[in-house]
Amino acid sequence: xxxxxxxxxxxxxxxxxxxxxxxxxxxxxxxxxxxxxxxxxxxxxxxxxxxxxxxxxxxxxxxxxxxxxxxxxxxxxxxxxxxxxxxxxxxxxxxxxxxxxxxxxxxxxxxxxxxxxxxxxxxxxxxxxxxxxxxxxxxxxxxxxxxxxxxxxxxxxxxxxxxxxxxxxxxxxxxxxxxxxxxxxxxxxxxxxxxxxxxxxxxxxxxxxxxxxxxxxxxxxxxxxxxxxxxxxxxxxx
Ligand SMILES: Nc1ncnc2c1ncn2[C@@H]1O[C@H](COP(=O)(O)OP(=O)(O)OP(=O)(O)O)[C@@H](O)[C@H]1O
Ligand SMILES: [Mg+2]
Numbered sequence: 303x304x305x306x307x308x309x310x311x312x313x314x315x316x317x318x319x320x321x322x323x324x325x326x327x328x329x330x331x332x333x334x335x336x337x338x339x340x341x342x343x344x345x346x347x348x349x350x351x352x353x354x355x356x357x358x359x360x361x362x363x364x365x366x367x368x369x370x371x372x373x374x375x376x377x378x379x380x381x382x383x384x385x386x387x388x389x390x391x392x393x394x395x396x397x398x399x400x401x402x403x404x405x406x407x408x409x410x411x412x413x414x415x416x417x418x419x420x421x422x423x424x425x426x427x428x429x430x431x432x433x434x435x436x437x438x439x440x441x442x443x444x445x446x447x448x449x450x451x452x453x454x455x456x457x458x459x460x461x462x463x464x465x466x467x468x469x470x471x472x473x474x475x476x477x478x479x480x481x482x483x484x485x486x487x488x489x490x491x492x493x494x495x496x497x498x499x500x501x502x503x504x505x506x507x508x509x510x511x512x513x514x515x516x517x518x519x520x521x522x523x524x525x526x527x528x529x530x531x532x533x534x535x536x537x538x539x540x
Pocket of ligand 2: 352353354397473
C-alpha cells in the first residue's frame, strides 16, 4: 500500500512526455515540481497542452514517458485502487464541467461529501452555504441540464472545492462567467489555498493573471517554462 508523504513536492514530473496514441508528443521532457500549498496559473495558446497536463496530474492519463509522482508516490507503480484513493484527494474542474446532468445542482455538489459518509444535515448546511457563495442560491434544486453555461461552471467549481481537497486542478474555471464573478471565484481559490490546498488554474484570462500575482506555468512549443509571480506574460503565450 502507498504512503502519503507530507514533505517534499506534492506533484513532481521528471522528463515527462505526453502523446495520444501514435501521434506526436503534445508535451516533451517536462520537468515540474509543485510544492505543497503553492498556487500557479497555467497558460498557453489553444492546443498547447493545458488540458493534457491537468488530466495527467489528475491521473486520468499516464505519461507516455518519464516519471510522475503525486503525494510522494511514483504513479507508474500505483495500482487502480491507489490511483482512485489519490484522486479522491484532488478536486478537479473540467473544461467541459462533466456534471451529472439529470440531478440537481445541490446533488452534484453534495456528491463528494456523500461519498465520504457525512451526515445529510451537515451536507445541507455546507452545500447551501457554498452554492450561495458562488451565487447559485435560487437554482439549487434545478436539474443541472437546465442551467446556463456559467451556472454549470460555478456548480462544477463548488463540487471541486466542497471537501477541501489537497490539490485543486481547474481547467479554465472562469471561461463562462463575467469579470465580476471571475474575480469572486478567484478569491474562493485563494481562500482554499490559504487553508493549504495546492492550486493550479488553467486560464487565458490575462486580467486575472495580472490581478492575482502568482507564478505562471507557460506551455509553448511542447515545452514548459515558469514565469515568476508578477512578471509580464507575453501575449503570444496566452
Ligand atoms: N483525446 C485526444 N486524442 C488525440 N489528440 C488529443 C486528444 N486530446 C488532446 N489532443 C491534442 O493534444 C494537443 C493539446 O490539447 P489540449 O486539449 O491539451 O490543449 P489546451 O491547451 O487545453 O487547449 P485549449 O486552450 O483549446 O483548451 C492538441 O493538439 C490536441 O489536438
Ligand atoms: Mg484545454
